[in-house]
Amino acid sequence: GQNIDQPTEMTATEGAIVQINCTYQTSGFNGLFWYQQHAGEAPTFLSYNVLDGLEEKGRFSSFLSRSKGYSYLLLKELQMKDSASYLCAVLDSNYQLIWGAGTKLIIKP
Amino acid sequence: ETGVTQTPRHLVMGMTNKKSLKCEQHLGHNAMYWYKQSAKKPLELMFVYNFKEQTENNSVPSRFSPECPNSSHLFLHLHTLQPEDSALYLCASSQEGTNTGELFFGEGSRLTVL
Numbered sequence: 001g002q003n004i005d006q007p008t009e010m011t012a013t014e015g016a017i018v019q020i021n022c023t024y025q026t027s028g029f030n031g032l033f034w035y036q037q038h039a040g041e042a043p044t045f046l047s048y049n050v051l052d053g054l055e056e057k058g059r060f061s062s063f064l065s066r067s068k069g070y071s072y073l074l075l076k077e078l079q080m081k082d083s084a085s086y087l088c089a090v091l092d093s094n095y096q097l098i099w100g101a102g103t104k105l106i107i108k109p
Numbered sequence: 110e111t112g113v114t115q116t117p118r119h120l121v122m123g124m125t126n127k128k129s130l131k132c133e134q135h136l137g138h139n140a141m142y143w144y145k146q147s148a149k150k151p152l153e154l155m156f157v158y159n160f161k162e163q164t165e166n167n168s169v170p171s172r173f174s175p176e177c178p179n180s181s182h183l184f185l186h187l188h189t190l191q192p193e194d195s196a197l198y199l200c201a202s203s204q205e206g207t208n209t210g211e212l213f214f215g216e217g218s219r220l221t222v223l
Contacts, residue, residue, distance in 0.1 A: 033211070035212075042113070042215055043199070043212075048211065096154075
């Protein structure tokens, strides 16, 4: 079966750095997405990785290792507004999106 | 504002009621989706429409009935639902044929079935 694993919940301090991990086992791979979802709001696109390596976009970076079936989302200089759920999703060989259950990130002052 | 609008935002219905969820996208996309989001569970894809044609039905019970009259509008008709159908129903759109197939979501319709 296809599976995406990510931690259920994480806590971090304002101004710090946090890394949210995502491991996947899918039938094929055509890219990995990270989405952010604030409570009561729509999920919004953060990043897309299809090649190995690190993609940096401001305070957020996303890393991919296809050989390890592993990705992480790195958030720097955390702000209170970063409190949200972070969803990892993989596009499989049939171009179907397989979703993780999401990681709820709590930022404390 | 994501360009995808869903109404109503909240809905409470009894098991014998009939109601509909509406989604409208203002992005000129050619694909629209219904997802179910339950607490601490992955997003569940329900239906996909591509150029108004249904291309995916993920074994969804017949008490959920989708309708896509044109590429900008999507409905989910609900009837004789069960309490376990209580969830957040998310509509999304995308432009098929792009490299990433990024999804644009609406804010969802929170459904409670009593």
